[in-house]
Amino acid sequence: MSMVRPSIFSQNNGALFKDIFRVAVFACAVLLIFGSSTIFAQQSSAPAEGSLEYYKALAEKGNAEAQLKLAELYQQGKDVAQNFTEAAKWYKKAAEQGLQEAQYKLGEMYYEGKGMVQDAKEAANWLEKAASRGHQAAKDKLQDIKSKAQDSLKDLNKALDMIR
Numbered sequence: 001m002s003m004v005r006p007s008i009f010s011q012n013n014g015a016l017f018k019d020i021f022r023v024a025v026f027a028c029a030v031l032l033i034f035g036s037s038t039i040f041a042q043q044s045s046a047p048a049e050g051s052l053e054y055y056k057a058l059a060e061k062g063n064a065e066a067q068l069k070l071a072e073l074y075q076q077g078k079d080v081a082q083n084f085t086e087a088a089k090w091y092k093k094a095a096e097q098g099l100q101e102a103q104y105k106l107g108e109m110y111y112e113g114k115g116m117v118q119d120a121k122e123a124a125n126w127l128e129k130a131a132s133r134g135h136q137a138a139k140d141k142l143q144d145i146k147s148k149a150q151d152s153l154k155d156l157n158k159a160l161d162m163i164r
Contacts, residue, residue, distance in 0.1 A: 051079070052070070052073055052079045052080050054066075055069045055070040055073065056070055059090060059093070062097075064093075064094045064097040064098070064099050064102070065094075065099070067090045067091075067093045067094035067097075067099075067102070068090070068091070068094040068099055068101060068102045068105075070090045071086075071087045071088075071089075071090035071091040071094065071102065071105065072087070072105075074086040074087035074090065075087035075091075075105070075114075083115075084109065084114040084115030084116075085115040085116070086115070087109070087114075087115055088106065088109050088114070088115030088116050089115075091105045091106040091109060092106055095126060095129070098133075100129075100130045100133050100134070100135040100138070101130075101135070103126045103127070103129045103130035103133075103135070103138070104126070104127065104130040104135050104137055104138040104141070106126045107122075107123045107124070107125070107126035107127035107129075107130065107138065107141065108123070108127075108141065110122040110123035110126060111123035111127075111141075111145070120145075123145075124142070124145070127141055127142050127145075128142065
């Protein structure tokens, strides 16, 4: 009697092979789907545009516009705890790169003493820089400061006249 070896593709084994093949194809498809979603999730881990993290990442790389926006977020307390010291730090970085709005805001912060020691000379310096480049609000602020200084000087002269 000769022995007949059954083929793995015989009638009974053929159905089993097809089932194994289907399971393997399904497993590959699942791996592709979940694997690609993991790749997309990793790609979207970058900070969302417009978020605090987004501006901070750009600001730390020296982007003046992002430094200005980050300073405004800190000053306003938007999406972060209000922090005038951080606001002043980022305004200064942007102002040093020549952004008029940052120069103006930094001048205001020096004038008001927010986030730093009040310093009229530094305030005037930054406001002058912004005003000389056409920033209207900086021009108005300088005019207001000069007007208040003149009024104070008049009041001082009146007081001195009364003492004499």
